[in-house]
Amino acid sequence: xxxxxxxxxxxxxxxxxxxxxxxxxxxxxxxxxxxxxxxxxxxxxxxxxxxxxxxxxxxxxxxxxxxxxxxxxxxxxxxxxxxxxxxxxxxxxxxxxxxxxxxxxxxxxxxxxxxxxxxxxxxxxxxxxxxxxxxxxxxxxxxxxxxxx
Amino acid sequence: xxxxxxxxxxxxxxxxxxxxxxxxxxxxxxxxxxxxxxxxxxxxxxxxxxxxxxxxxxxxxxxxxxxxxxxxxxxxxxxxxxxxxxxxxxxxxxxxxxxxxxxxxxxxxxxxxxxxxxxxxxxxxxxxxxxxxxxxxxxxxxxxxxxxxxxxxxxxxxxxxxxxxxxxxxxxxxxxxxxxxxxxxxxxxxxxxxxxxxxxxxxxxxxxxxxxxxxxxxxxxxxxxxxxxxxxxxxxxxxxxxxxxxxxxxxxxx
Numbered sequence: 001x002x003x004x005x006x007x008x009x010x011x012x013x014x015x016x017x018x019x020x021x022x023x024x025x026x027x028x029x030x031x032x033x034x035x036x037x038x039x040x041x042x043x044x045x046x047x048x049x050x051x052x053x054x055x056x057x058x059x060x061x062x063x064x065x066x067x068x069x070x071x072x073x074x075x076x077x078x079x080x081x082x083x084x085x086x087x088x089x090x091x092x093x094x095x096x097x098x099x100x101x102x103x104x105x106x107x108x109x110x111x112x113x114x115x116x117x118x119x120x121x122x123x124x125x126x127x128x129x130x131x132x133x134x135x136x137x138x139x140x141x142x143x144x145x146x147x148x149x
Numbered sequence: 150x151x152x153x154x155x156x157x158x159x160x161x162x163x164x165x166x167x168x169x170x171x172x173x174x175x176x177x178x179x180x181x182x183x184x185x186x187x188x189x190x191x192x193x194x195x196x197x198x199x200x201x202x203x204x205x206x207x208x209x210x211x212x213x214x215x216x217x218x219x220x221x222x223x224x225x226x227x228x229x230x231x232x233x234x235x236x237x238x239x240x241x242x243x244x245x246x247x248x249x250x251x252x253x254x255x256x257x258x259x260x261x262x263x264x265x266x267x268x269x270x271x272x273x274x275x276x277x278x279x280x281x282x283x284x285x286x287x288x289x290x291x292x293x294x295x296x297x298x299x300x301x302x303x304x305x306x307x308x309x310x311x312x313x314x315x316x317x318x319x320x321x322x323x324x325x326x327x328x329x330x331x332x333x334x335x336x337x338x339x340x341x342x343x344x345x346x347x348x349x350x351x352x353x354x355x356x357x358x359x360x361x362x363x364x365x366x367x368x369x370x371x372x373x374x375x376x377x378x379x380x381x382x383x384x385x386x387x388x389x390x391x392x393x394x395x396x397x398x399x400x401x402x403x
Contacts (some may be wrong), residue, residue, distance in 0.1 A: 006274035009159020010339075013169050016271065018281035021178050024186060026237040033189040034233045037211055044208075047198075063381050 154353055156346055160275040161266055173267055174275035177254065181244055181272075202243065211236075222387050231386055233288060238282065239379035245273045246341055246371025250364045255345070273341040273359075273374075276334060283333035286382045291326075292339075294389030329385065333378065340374045341367075 160172035192207070200208060214236060218228035249271040255342065258267035272278035294303045307323040309315035344367035352360045 005276075007158055009172070010276050010280060011170065014160070014172060014175065014275075014277040015284075016282050017169065017175055018178065018275070018278040019285060021175070021278075022237070022282060022285060025182050025241050026233060027204075028182075029185040029189050029237050029240065030233045032186065032193040034236065036193040036196050038209060038229075040198070041208060041212065042200070074257060123150065142398075 151365055154349055156349065158342075160277065161357065163268065172275065172277075173258075173270040174272040174278060177248075177269040178245075178272040178278065180269070181241075181248060185241065185244060186335070190202060190392055191390055218383060221383055222390070227390065227396065229295070231289075231383070234285075235379045235383050238286070238382060239375050240272060242282070242337065242378055243372055243375035245278075247269050247368055249273070249341065249345065250348070250368065252383050256264055271341060271372075276338050279338040280330070282337070282378070283330050286378075286385070287326075287330050290329075290380070290389045291386045293386050297390040298392060303389070333381065333398040337374055337378055340370060344370055 160174035162170045162172050163176065164171050164208065174373045191201075196204060215225075215228050215232055216230055219225045222228050222231070254271065257269065258265055260266070266398045294306075297303075307319045307326075309319040348360050348363055348367065350364055
């Protein structure tokens, strides 16, 4: 056996040296390569998981915001419709009132005018009666004067 | 002119430091370690949350490897526990095998009275390296079995006194476990070393022309061997953390 291994140059110190070499490489790669890369991979995985979670949250938020916006728009629509309807109603009411007012005013004006006309007529009649009386007096005077002469 | 083909089975000793022998495969191992650790340090420091192309590629490979290991081991946690070992085996062996034919490796050296002494030699062509790795894989596999199942449950796989057949099967299982030490180390050593020898021989007969395509082929083999070594480690870990099959226990298909 010794001869056999001797032919291949196997010696304890060399064997141990090579084993130590490998152990050093293993330790160094472990420390410098595997650990940081593994940590990086784990961190990346965590990041991806977090991103996915956040994306889901955002999506949910979006859908919720969408729904809310829709309800709000719908509410605003109905409100606007109500406002328009009430405005129309108010306008109609105002129109009726206006017409009524105008009619009343017209009636009043007409009545005023009638009254004034009647008054005018009465006055004219009175005046004309006075005139007629004066004329009658004048005519009588004239007649009497001509009779007298 | 060539003086013939010199095939050296063992890594040559360049000298010694504090009484410890230093071979050319050790030197090359240190150089590659320096590159690997430096590269890992620079890469690990430059990690960004938004990855560049290189980082994305590495992350993709990591995730794929862990996913595959989780499939094999049927547990994400266990896969993460053994990923560093399996990945390092693959990376280190692959790097060694791919740099095996770098200009200078095996060709730059010292000319001594005893002959040419290359300064660099791929560690995978040194049985010390492959045996050391095999031992690490072996120990990992056994420890994984014992820590996952508990000592007695794990031992029950190999010492079965319920039936003579069971006993023999257990002993065979035990032997095959020990045999892994040999198969692991010699598979890697044999493949890579044979590749080098083949290139050497071919270069002797048909120089310039044939070695280059064969080197490409050998680099592919080197990658495959790195994969085989790490995959087998993974599969044996899986086998060792599985509970022993009871004869009459209902087993799930597949």
